[in-house]
Amino acid sequence: MFAAFLEATFRRFGGSFDVLSKDDGPPSACASTLDQAVEHVVDEISPRLRAVSGYARRLRGPVVTALRSIDQLVDAIPGVLPCQRRTYASDPRVNAFFVNYAGLQEVFSHSREVRDLFDANAGAEQCFALLCMHREERRQLGMAVEGDVLRKDVLQTAVSFTDHQLVSPGLVEADARCALKCCIFNSLIGHIHLESAGAQTRTAELERRARAWRARLRRAAPGSPTHAALRLEVDVIEAELRAPTLRLTTLDDLFNYVADSLSNPHKLVSSRQYSIFMDRLGIRYDEPGTAGARELPLAEIHVAGRRPRVACLVSFPRAELLPERDFICEASIFLAA
Numbered sequence: 001m002f003a004a005f006l007e008a009t010f011r012r013f014g015g016s017f018d019v020l021s022k023d024d025g026p027p028s029a030c031a032s033t034l035d036q037a038v039e040h041v042v043d044e045i046s047p048r049l050r051a052v053s054g055y056a057r058r059l060r061g062p063v064v065t066a067l068r069s070i071d072q073l074v075d076a077i078p079g080v081l082p083c084q085r086r087t088y089a090s091d092p093r094v095n096a097f098f099v100n101y102a103g104l105q106e107v108f109s110h111s112r113e114v115r116d117l118f119d120a121n122a123g124a125e126q127c128f129a130l131l132c133m134h135r136e137e138r139r140q141l142g143m144a145v146e147g148d149v150l151r152k153d154v155l156q157t158a159v160s161f162t163d164h165q166l167v168s169p170g171l172v173e174a175d176a177r178c179a180l181k182c183c184i185f186n187s188l189i190g191h192i193h194l195e196s197a198g199a200q201t202r203t204a205e206l207e208r209r210a211r212a213w214r215a216r217l218r219r220a221a222p223g224s225p226t227h228a229a230l231r232l233e234v235d236v237i238e239a240e241l242r243a244p245t246l247r248l249t250t251l252d253d254l255f256n257y258v259a260d261s262l263s264n265p266h267k268l269v270s271s272r273q274y275s276i277f278m279d280r281l282g283i284r285y286d287e288p289g290t291a292g293a294r295e296l297p298l299a300e301i302h303v304a305g306r307r308p309r310v311a312c313l314v315s316f317p318r319a320e321l322l323p324e325r326d327f328i329c330e331a332s333i334f335l336a337a
Contacts, residue, residue, distance in 0.1 A: 010181045012172075037063050044186075045193045045258055051177065052255045068190060069265040074181045075272065077299045079211060080128060080173050083108070083314045092294040093201045093312070096278055097133060097161045107131075107164045112328035114169050115180040118318050121171060126317045128176040129169035130183075136296070142283065157284040161278065164224040176313055186301045188269055192261045195304065198255055199246040207249075210237045267294035267306040271311075273297065 012033070038059045041050045047054050081087070087094045088101045098104040108114050108127075117127050123152060142156045168179030213234045220227040241247075248254045277285045279292035302308040 004184050005033060006040065006185065007178055009033050009037060009067065009180050010126065013067070025318055029064055034060055034063065037067065041079050041189050041258070041262070042211060044189045045196065046101065046112055046254060048251060049258065050106050050254055055255065057253075059259060059262070062259045066185065066262045066265045070181050070184050070188070070269065073269065073271050073301075074177050074184065077177075077180075077275075077313060078273075078297070079310060079313050081131075081312050081314045083131070083316050092280075093296055093298075094277070095280060096159070097131070097164075097218070097312070099160075105320060105322050107166065108316045108320075109324075111169070114166060114316070115322075115324065117171070118321065124318060126315050127169045127171065128173050128315050130176050130180045131166040131312045131314045132163075132165045132167060132301075133312075134163045134307065135300075135310050136162055137284070138159045150213075158282050159278055159284045162280060165317055172311060180311070182300070184269055184303060187306070188262075188265060191268060191303065191305045192258055195246065196248055199248045199257075203241075203247050203249055206237060206241050210234065215236060226268045247267075269302070271299060271301045299317065 014108055037054060041059065041063060042055065049059075050261050057063075081091070081093055083094055083097075083104055085101055088093070088098065088206065094335050098107070111129075114127055114129070118124060136159070136274070138160075140156055140158050141153045142158075167175070167183055169177050170179060213230060217227065217230040217234055220230050246257070248257055275295050275297045277293040278296055279285070279294070285293045298310050298313050301311045
């Protein structure tokens with residue numbers, strides 16, 4: 001579950017985050033919401049940041065920048081693709097995303113969150129969610145018609161979509177978009193936390209090794225082979241410490257890294273929209289106009305440290321939900337057989 005205040009922040013200020021970044025400070029009614037966002041960032045990355053003088057005031061701007069960027073990124077994703085029996089036959093994207101209609105039903109029907117949503121809202125006729133997938137490509141030999149000639153052993157590119165995941169379904173499109181914004185924001189601060197923790201660990205380990213080797217070097221006889229070998233080892237470690245990699249030696253270093261990362265979210269979170277051309281057999285073509293090829297507009301989201309995923313806002317009707325399996329009953333039948 002996302003923090004309730006985070007969902008409320010995107011719902012309240014979506015499209016108008018400038019109100020939170022005024023030079024004279026946000027209105028008092030907004031300040032508490034922004035303060036919660038700042039404290040959430042500090043809790044998730046490192047509570048030690050509270051020891052930095054003025055940390056909350058200094059992080060407000062970077063947090064607003066990250067929120068605004070994510071808000072704009074998600075709002076740019078095209079809206080809703082109905083996923084159901086009718087569109088599987090008529091829409092090239094639905095047809096491409098799922099191997100068959102049964103596979104489509106299973107993705108939604110096997111989602112615990114989708115079932116819980118319908119169970120809690122008996123009058124809801126459909127749900128909305130973000131569908132995330134990986135796009136896979138492989139080269140293979142197939143058949144193709146060139147002019148009036150059917151050729152075999154033609155090298156082709158087959159495209160498939162795998163690892164389907166539904167993110168926080170809701171009753172309306174706005175719920176799905178809000179959930180995606182919260183998910184991306186938490187992924188961003190999670191990445192910052194992992195990178196900063198790793199950098200601090202690496203720096204501490206290099207400095208520990210450097211101290212140990214320097215101590216051995218001081219005890220070695222100058223001019224001896226041992227001294228030369230130790231000198232070489234110390235030089236290697238010191239070169240690593242001087243290398244232009246992330247070094248977070250002090251608490252101020254950590255704070256500056258967090259603030260800079262939040263102030264430049266485009267370096268860590270991005271999206272792109274593009275099209276590919278495929279036929280119903282999943283064969284990709286480089287250009288439009290090829291017989292049977294249809295255009296598939298796609299949106300792809302990339303969060304640093306993770307493999308890019310194709311993302312699509314979708315809807316699914318309750319009427320096409322598969323019956324929930326009764327595993328206890330099935331096991332009893334199996335054992336009685």
